[in-house]
Amino acid sequence: MKNFTDRVAAITGAGSGMGRSLAIALAREGCHLSLADRNATSLAETAQLAQAAAPQVVGAPLRITTRALDVSDRAAMFDWAAETVAQHHRVNLVFNNAGVALSSTIEGMEYSDLEWIVGVNFWGVVHGTKAFLPHLKASGAGHIVNTSSLFGIFAQPGMSGYNATKFAVRGFTESLRQELDLMNCGVSATSVHPGGIQTGIAQSGRISKNMIGFMIESEQQGKDDFEKFFITTADEAARVILDGVRKNKRRVLIGRDAKAGDWLARILPSAYQVLVVMQTRRMARIAHKRALARDAAATSRRA
Numbered sequence: 001m002k003n004f005t006d007r008v009a010a011i012t013g014a015g016s017g018m019g020r021s022l023a024i025a026l027a028r029e030g031c032h033l034s035l036a037d038r039n040a041t042s043l044a045e046t047a048q049l050a051q052a053a054a055p056q057v058v059g060a061p062l063r064i065t066t067r068a069l070d071v072s073d074r075a076a077m078f079d080w081a082a083e084t085v086a087q088h089h090r091v092n093l094v095f096n097n098a099g100v101a102l103s104s105t106i107e108g109m110e111y112s113d114l115e116w117i118v119g120v121n122f123w124g125v126v127h128g129t130k131a132f133l134p135h136l137k138a139s140g141a142g143h144i145v146n147t148s149s150l151f152g153i154f155a156q157p158g159m160s161g162y163n164a165t166k167f168a169v170r171g172f173t174e175s176l177r178q179e180l181d182l183m184n185c186g187v188s189a190t191s192v193h194p195g196g197i198q199t200g201i202a203q204s205g206r207i208s209k210n211m212i213g214f215m216i217e218s219e220q221q222g223k224d225d226f227e228k229f230f231i232t233t234a235d236e237a238a239r240v241i242l243d244g245v246r247k248n249k250r251r252v253l254i255g256r257d258a259k260a261g262d263w264l265a266r267i268l269p270s271a272y273q274v275l276v277v278m279q280t281r282r283m284a285r286i287a288h289k290r291a292l293a294r295d296a297a298a299t300s301r302r303a
């Protein structure tokens, strides 16, 4: 799809981060929007920002609709897809972008946490793909954009739930793309692999208590240190994603960290893990020393 003007795009996780940036960037190009998020308040803010970014065309305002939902709810997703077509008369693009983060050891992981992340990150993408696919085919020109991650290429300790869902999204989307190629049905698909992007995902993610004293010293320190790796803005990520859709890319890597991680996993497909373990040990030692120094300073202040 070379341009987005007068197209209709559905975006999940549109209330924040890359979903919001995609909504604004598409609105700027005159693309009508059907936006979804579990957070109705932030979703309404995105709709306002997107409307403000839209080109001012007399007599033909941009249509922006919103729906508060949980992407892991299959019925709600099918209902939203039907509602999108009823409101906009067609749909051309779906961005299965909503996602959450979980940090936990496998040994200590609660099944409820694992079910939560699989529900959002994997099933949300499956429901969004299956619910919208018939409508995308009917439109004659469609594209499915599923957000995986650098962690869909490259695994990390303490991120098994996230890694599992993002590797699954990559496999699902690569298979989908091949099926769509074989069908020659006017619909395509792209798997998106961002590196660290400056969004709210670290702060809103879940960190299990079993990580404390293992790889991190406190929940907040873990979240703050994770954010230090967020080197690309959400607006730049949205620009790269839309450029990838225009070029009909199968895989979109975002940021120099994603490119480096992808390269490392290619040249050292199993040995990269040794480097990750060394780096994780080093970071855990630094966090531990910082915590000890903070405790010592607090004790001397009290004395």
Ligand SMILES: NC(=O)c1ccc[n+]([C@@H]2O[C@H](COP(=O)([O-])OP(=O)(O)OC[C@H]3O[C@@H](n4cnc5c(N)ncnc54)[C@H](O)[C@@H]3O)[C@@H](O)[C@H]2O)c1
Residues within 6 Å of the ligand: 012, 013, 014, 015, 016, 017, 018, 019, 036, 037, 038, 039, 042, 069, 070, 071, 072, 097, 098, 099, 100, 120, 147, 148, 149, 150, 151, 193, 194, 195, 196, 197, 198, 199, 200, 201, 202, 204, 230
């Ligand atoms: N930020 C990064 O560094 C990074 C890196 C790689 C991949 N990603 C992926 O990018 C996507 C977008 O994340 P982001 O970084 O913009 O994070 P974000 O937290 O800023 O945005 C995620 C949005 O998804 C919504 N959401 C969460 N659970 C939902 C649910 N069950 N139903 C509906 N909406 C839900 C949230 O309310 C939020 O508005 C995610 O799939 C994430 O895993 C992010």
